[in-house]
Amino acid sequence: MIAEETYTAKDYKTPVHVNWCPACGDFGIVTALQNALAMLQIPPYKVAVFSGIGCSGKTPHYINAYGFHTLHGRVLPNATGAKLANRELTVIAVGGDGDGYGIGAGYFVNSGRRNLDFTYLVFDNGVYGLTKGQGAPTLARGQRTKSMPEPAIQDSLNPIALAIGSGYTFVARGYAFDTKGLAPLIAEAMEHRGSSFIDILQTCPTYNDLMTVNWLKETIDEQPRLYKLADEGYDGVVRDPSSVAEVVAKKSQAVEKSYEWGDRIPLGVFYQARLRTYEEELESRLPLFADAPLIGWDVSNRDVAPLLHVLR
């Protein structure tokens, strides 16, 4: 970290009126993201924040950086296109659990396969808040929040396991009001080379009366429900990425750990590996990719004569 800080968290704030409900978990996440950007001292104009639709979709408007509030479920391909066009951008994608694991599930999976260098933060609250609290993909079967006419009829999915199966190379869980822990976790994700993903437990005080701040803070048998993986000696980092055996072992360990839920909910990095990124693949295929961002290539006067010649 450089000695003198050019940017503080304030430089990543906008004066836009925030219209989330009072005590919404989203506030904690946005603050943590702004703090993470300040920790890394990334100039605001080099950051592009992409979002889907829903409460979380409004995030870019509250961050002083290039902001793209896209469509429901489509945040990842949008962010991918921008990153491919200009790899010098720091690309952050945000969205809700419905946005990412429901309508956008296909893009969640396939973005993991690419391992492009960007960070994806999911605001995971188990409900569709903006449409008044319908059950979302992380709400377990049988759970019924106060606004649901019927309990959830299908199983929740496991975001951590899905991310690992999809190929994300940094997979973590955070908590929106973990004021000390979330910002460095986001910074760590942003510093990771490759696709990094954090499922962030985000309480919805208006519609989700099951996963509340009080519930998450509870202590069971003198043990806090929320705990840090690192505090219990869990190590998800692959030391030798060339070792298939180690990668598989760390993935398996993470998937197993991801099923721990209920009385004990782990936070932190489940899995991390420095594997070949999409950019590195492209560097080996496209001669100019390593030298300059795609939009900087001079392709204004291409010679197509050889292409026409072979048709003669």
Place this chain on the structure above:
Amino acid sequence: MPEGDLTWLIGGAQGGGVDTSGGVFARFAVRSGARVFSNIEYHSNIMGEHSYYRVRMAKQDRHSILDRVNVLVALDLESLTGDPHLEFPYPQSFRGHVPEVLPGGIVIYDTDSKFNPTQAERGDITFVGLPYLELLREALKDFGRENDASRLRIITNTIAVGASVFAIGGDIETFAQVYRDDFTGRRADVAEMNARAATVGYECASRELGGRSPFDLKGLGKVPSGRRPMLLRGMHACAIGKLKAGLNLQTYYPISPATDESVYLEGLQRSQNLLVVQAEDEIACIQMAVGAANAGARAATSTSGPGFALMVEGLGYASITEVPGPVVFLWQRGGPSTGLPTRQDQGDLRFALHPAQGDFPHIVVAPADPQQIMEDSFEAFNWADRYQMPVVVIVDKYLSTQHATVQDLNMENLVIDRGPRFTPNGRVNGAGEDYLRFRFTESGVSPRSFPGEEGGIFWSTSDEHDERGHITEDPENRIRMMEKRMGKLDLAASEIPSERKVSVYGPDDADVTLVGWGSVKGTVLDAMDVIAREDGTKLRFVQVRLMRPFPVEEVTAALSGAQRLILVEGNYTGQLGGLVREMTGINLPQKVLKYDGRPFSEEEMVEALRQAIASKEERIHVSHRSG
């Protein structure tokens, strides 16, 4: 049928080399001095179904196919006698290509195929039966590989095509040279085996036909001494236009018939410095293209009807957020739904014009030949940057797969215009900068910054928004933003030159004016020549090229003085006819329509137009005669 034109057709099972043999023959015909127009028809199938490749050869440029055939090369029995699946699922609909052969024509077939020429009841044509495999063995003797004949069976195609080179009156060395140019280095032996096989077939046909070729390919033109003309496909022209425009990123998801273009570009990534991404679906395709366009790239995607149906939310999104693009090529095929995946149709015009919810601006253009496709492909990126909206270029399967001789693409006056750009104001930090991405301007277009540019931070949202790009539901702002966005269409209409909007062919004092768009143009122009020559009827053709913003003045001017109006389209409802009436109030009382999944042939067009001219029939349906 024009004097002297020849049609050569090869038929066989899909996956059996029909496309390759047809392509080699077409290039041979060009090298022999003929002007060529060819097309391939195929099923949605990898292997086994019937496929055929038709090559028309003429003294002048042609823009359509002929149904009737002079030389038929049958690689299998189905090409001769038709669909063998007699009971299921339908009564036999395809009766083979023999009925298409003109009197005096030649049919080349395999004597091992159990075909009995006498049962064809065509005493007026000559059947040349050759033992394909046996002749291949003979050809392979020169290479000491006669025992490999079964493994190299695909080369029997070249035996048959070599025989047809004799029948059509061609030079076998010219033909063999095409193989030698294609297969070099380690694969040179492939060229030599094919060259030898062709010669064996050629000599055998010569013996069968008493040393006399019934047709005179060489009489169609001199062997080009300087640069040969190209044999160009519409998809080539599209790719060339994109490359000249400085395309940075193309996305695609595999779909017929659009994929050829993207795969062609993908193969050029390393040499032409662009990125082609095969995405997980068409929704991802358009979103990646939007993301890239927002980031400053020239971005495109390419698809067909079913993929376009998935992309449409992205068009509305790109439009409300004033993204410069993306450029979307829509290669139409037969719909609705999966429809006819590999067959011709022009049924997506209305869909392309109204693809998503709400009133929003976008540009739709419909080029009709290789030159126009290249021009529109290029200009689409300028329009995208200048008017900050998506551009749909609507083309079709027939335009993609047809090969036509083109001497040169005219690529003069191609000037890249990136549209209005933001100028840094020197302020870096903090919110509330002076720069407003969606500033209300006189033209409606707001200068844009590229993410990463200092001082250019902006926000963009699919919600209605203010000048800064933040969400607002304020009614006054809503009105101004709607007017800003929609007004850009008027700007585009006023700036796009008339010659890019409408093309008129034929004399002003014509007896009848035909109206159409896209790939019907080529066939209409050829049919107009035939009708003028044989019937003395003067025809005129109005091609509508720019569909949105619709060129009301130009179309009205082109149609208002016309004596009679006939619409020609490759769809069921006459979609352009409805659009013309909506936009100009002009009714096109007669329609010639085809929607059987096949392009109009010249004969079909001539006959349908004659019928329309001679009658007052409102709807004339054209149906396919063969294949």
